[in-house]
Amino acid sequence: MEYHVGLDKLVKELKMEVIYTPAPLETIMVTNADVNRPGLMLVGFYEYFDPSRIQVLGKVEMSFLDGLEVEDRKQRLRTLIATKPTAIVLTRDLEAYPEMLEYVKEFGVPLLESSENTSALMSAIISILGVELAPRITRHGVLVEVYGEGILILGESGVGKSETAVELVKRGHRLIADDAVELRRVSNRTIVGSAPENIRHFIELRGVGIINVARVFGVGAVKPSERVDMIVELEPWDKAKIYSRTGLESDNMELLGIPIPYSVIPVRPGRNLAIILETAAINNRQKKMGYNAAEELLSRLGLENDITK
Structure with missing residues (x-):
């Protein structure tokens, strides 16, 4: 599935000036998260040029064009703009050539300033597009930030996901999404979760109803979003099932092709799930920093060989 974002979002967030647009910016869609500086195109190398990328002209490109004869410059600019790139952006408040304005109007190409x-702007554009155009899925669950760790809480309806989230919020942690969590793969190592705009900050508690967490507990x-560092699945306690007691085993669940640390936590009366998740978050951070309490205990007991079994 191909995702897209309106050019108006980039212009607004990056405070760019519109020199020319052939149509309302919200109707011009960006579909490619990559950005290009068309230096090679301007010197005559046309292979692998991708017009779906936003083209950024900085001081280097404009200085090169300044050194050309007028007719030569016109020809090179026309060749570039005739490919109809998604948009052309001039950085450093550089002034557009008169012929550039003529060609963007002729071919219907947005021209921004x-x-x-240049480097800072390209980095910002890539960062925004990396999120907006990222592959995504929606999962039924709750996403919370606990001690800086993003925890995706899964489990069947009624198991206590939302109640646990409210208890964590009361203890000073933060809610990102309840019920529907939109997960995006923003890089080859990172999944970021957020809430759909229409249900953001709302949470459902059976017997109480819908509450606005931002209004009740404060902003x-x-x-708005958080990286998913671990996944916790809540399930009713099954006496016949053997649950992990040492944490030595490391399980993962794949989300959009990325493995995320995964744990199953049994639920039964008397268990304080908020405290358990706080401890799980701290323990997950320690593991990322290279420390594993179970391995240290086995080492103290002289059972180091059991670690590799």
């Missing part, structure tokens, strides 16, 4: 330096109790 930014005061940022410090919510966050």
Whole structure:
């Protein structure tokens, strides 16, 4: 599935100036998260040029064009703009050539301007598009931030996901999403979760109803998005099932092709799930820093060989 984002979002977030647009910016869709500086195109190398990328002209490209004869410059600019790139952006408040304005109008190409330096602007564009155009799925669950760790809580309906989230919020942690969690693969190592706009900050508690967490607990109790560092599945306690007691075994669940640490936590009366998840978050952070309590205990007991079995 191909995702897209309106050019107006980039212009608004990066405070760019619109020199020319052939149509309302919200109707011009960006579909490629990559950005290009068309230096090779301007010197005559046309292979592998991708017009679906936003083209950024900085000081280097404009200085090169300044050194050309007028007719030569016109020909090179026309060749570039005739490919109809998604948009052309001038950085450092560089001034567009008159012929550039003529050609963008002829071929219907948006022309934008930014005061940022070229590298900073390209990095910002890639960062925004990396999120907006990322592959995504929606999972039924709750996403919370606990001690800086993003925990995706899964489990069947009624198992206590939302109640656990509210208890964590009361203890100073933050809610990202309840019920529907939109997960995006923003890089080859990172999954970021957020809530759909229409249900953001709302949470459902059976017997109480719908509450707005930002209104009840304050804006410090919510966050728009968070990286998923671990997955916890809540399930009713099954006496016949053997649950992990040492944490020595490391299980993963794949989300969009990325393995995420995964644990199953049994639920029964008397268990404080909020405290358990706080401890799980701290333990997960320690493991990322290279420390494993189970391995240390086995080492103290002289059972180091059991670690590799």
